[in-house]
Amino acid sequence: MIEVRELTKRYGKVRAVDGLSFRVEPGRVTGFLGPNGAGKSTAIRAMVGLDRPTSGEVLVDGKRYEDLPRPLTTVGALLDARAVHGGRSVRGHLAGLARSNRLPARRVDELLETVGLASVADKRAKGLSLGMSQRLGIAAALLGDPQTLLLDEPVNGLDPEGVKWVRDLVKRVAGEGRAVLISSHLMSEMALTADHLIVIGRGRLLADTPAHDFITGNSRSYVLIRTPEPERMRDLLAARGVQVDHGPDGSLEAVGTDQKTVGTLAAESRIALYEVTTTTASLEDAFMQFTADSVEYRAEQGAAR
């Protein structure tokens, strides 16, 4: 479990992270979202002691990273997949990490199998494709069998099979009662993977909420109706207090009702229906809506100063 407490990190005049507080709880996958430059990587680096906070702190299982006796057995992280010693082989890279962290050497071959790199174990780590480097980085993060896993953009460069592999892996790891934080710009993937979301913008916390609530709270679901008699249909729904907007191509968008109600009303009034579809927004829609609002809000705040 990770506890971020009032974390601030400044680079010169830039507040990369600004008074950020949240927890990464065990037993679930927490998605870490934010527009480019929001401060996600900086926050993750601070969690594993690679960046010293300007103020505030991060606790991993109640301790600061630098006070952990054997950090890799507590928290594993994938930050920059390309940051490996190029001259070493894939196996050599993991074996070196295992040795310096007093971890059993047999873990290395186990993990090479787990992440699907056994066949390239003797290749130079530098020659790996981005996707394979990501797998190697994930293997390194898992080496100490940690209770907390931090993955910064782990599916970057992976093919669809690799993306699914990461999704299944993090779900399994969280299912074992571990804490997982994963950042990604692939919203469709986050929607399939994350149980909980932390959304940040300009270094500040914007949302800390179950993924499902974030999507329903920041998007509009409606019943799309196509009929040759849109005006009559609209009046019927409006008379029952349903908000009806005009969609593209003469369609109607009814908010706060369902397909059954629409179908029954139309049948009772002998109105033909060509289409009745419930439309729910995606995480991507919700994220765009949510961050657009926050950008506007921040711009106004900035102007008021």
Ligand SMILES: Nc1ncnc2c1ncn2[C@@H]1O[C@H](COP(=O)(O)OP(=O)(O)OP(=O)(O)O)[C@@H](O)[C@H]1O
């Ligand atoms: N080492 C550094 N020196 C100076 N500025 C930095 C440094 N690292 C990050 N920044 C700045 O801090 C801000 C946050 O960057 P960070 O990489 O943490 O964001 P991010 O949310 O991970 O972005 P992305 O989604 O693009 O990866 C940016 O304005 C960035 O330019």
